[in-house]
Amino acid sequence: MKGKFIVFEGIDGSGKTTQINQLSKWLIGTDIIPENNQLVITREPGGTKLGQSIRSLLLDNSIEKSPDSITELLLYAADRSQHINEIIRPALNKGNWVISDRFCGSTIAYQGYGRKLDIKLIKDLEMIATQGISPDITFLLDIPVEESIKRRINIKDDRIEKEGRDFLLNVSLGFQALSEDRKWKKISAINSKENIMSEIQSEIKKLIQYK
Numbered sequence: 223m224k225g226k227f228i229v230f231e232g233i234d235g236s237g238k239t240t241q242i243n244q245l246s247k248w249l250i251g252t253d254i255i256p257e258n259n260q261l262v263i264t265r266e267p268g269g270t271k272l273g274q275s276i277r278s279l280l281l282d283n284s285i286e287k288s289p290d291s292i293t294e295l296l297l298y299a300a301d302r303s304q305h306i307n308e309i310i311r312p313a314l315n316k317g318n319w320v321i322s323d324r325f326c327g328s329t330i331a332y333q334g335y336g337r338k339l340d341i342k343l344i345k346d347l348e349m350i351a352t353q354g355i356s357p358d359i360t361f362l363l364d365i366p367v368e369e370s371i372k373r374r375i376n377i378k379d380d381r382i383e384k385e386g387r388d389f390l391l392n393v394s395l396g397f398q399a400l401s402e403d404r405k406w407k408k409i410s411a412i413n414s415k416e417n418i419m420s421e422i423q424s425e426i427k428k429l430i431q432y433k
C-alpha cells in the first residue's frame with residue numbers, strides 16, 4: 223500500500239505527542255504498516271539536523287535578541303523546505319508513511335493569526351517550501367486556551383509560548399478557521415486519550431478503506 227502523510231496540529235498542550243505515539247504503535251501493531259522502518263515520525267520545527275539548529279534559534283529563550291516576525295517566518299519556512307526535501311518527500315517516494323507533529327497550518331495560525339503577518343505572504347512561502355506536497359489528512363486536536371494554559375502550568379514556556387493568553391487565543395482562532403477551510407478532522411482533545419485515539423483510528427481506516 224502507498225504511504226500516507228498524516229499531520230497533527232493544535233495549540234501547545236493539546237496532546238499531539240501522546241496521540242502520535244499511540245497512533246504509531248497502532249499502525250505498526252496492525253497490518254497497515256508491516257515494518258517499523260516504513261513509518262517516519264517527525265516534527266516541525268526540527269525534523270532534520272539543520273532543522274534542529276533552526277529550532278533552537280526559534281524557540282530558545284536565552285537568545286539575547288529574538289528574531290523579528292518576518293525573520294521568524296522565514297526560519298519556519300527554511301526548516302520546512304529542508305524537512306520536505308530531506309525527510310518527507312524521500313519517505314513518501316519509497317511508499318513509507320510519515321506522521322508530522324505540526325506542518326504548514328502552524329505557520330498560518332501562529333505567524334498569521336498570532337503575529338498578524340500577511341496570510342498571502344505565508345501561503346506563497348508555503349508553496350515554495352512544500353513544492354506541492356500536502357498531507358493526506360490533518361488532525362486538529364482542539365482544546366480551549368484555558369485548558370492549554372492549565373496543562374502547561376509546570377512546564378517552562380519556550381519563546382513562542384511566552385507570548386501569553388491573547389496571542390494563544392488568536393492562534394486558536396486561526397486553527398479553527400483552517401480546520402474549516404482545509405477540511406481537517408477536528409477532534410475534541412479534552413476527551414479521554416482512548417476516545418481521541420479511537421476517533422483518529424476510525425478516520426485513518428476511512429482514509430485507506432481498511433476493513
Ligand code: TMP
Pocket residue numbers: 234265266267281298324325326328329330332333380382383
Ligand atoms: P512544539 O514542537 O512544542 O509544538 O513547539 C513548536 C513551537 O513553534 C510552538 O509554540 C508552535 C511554534 N510554531 C510556529 O510558531 N510556527 C510554525 O510554523 C511551527 C511549525 C511551529
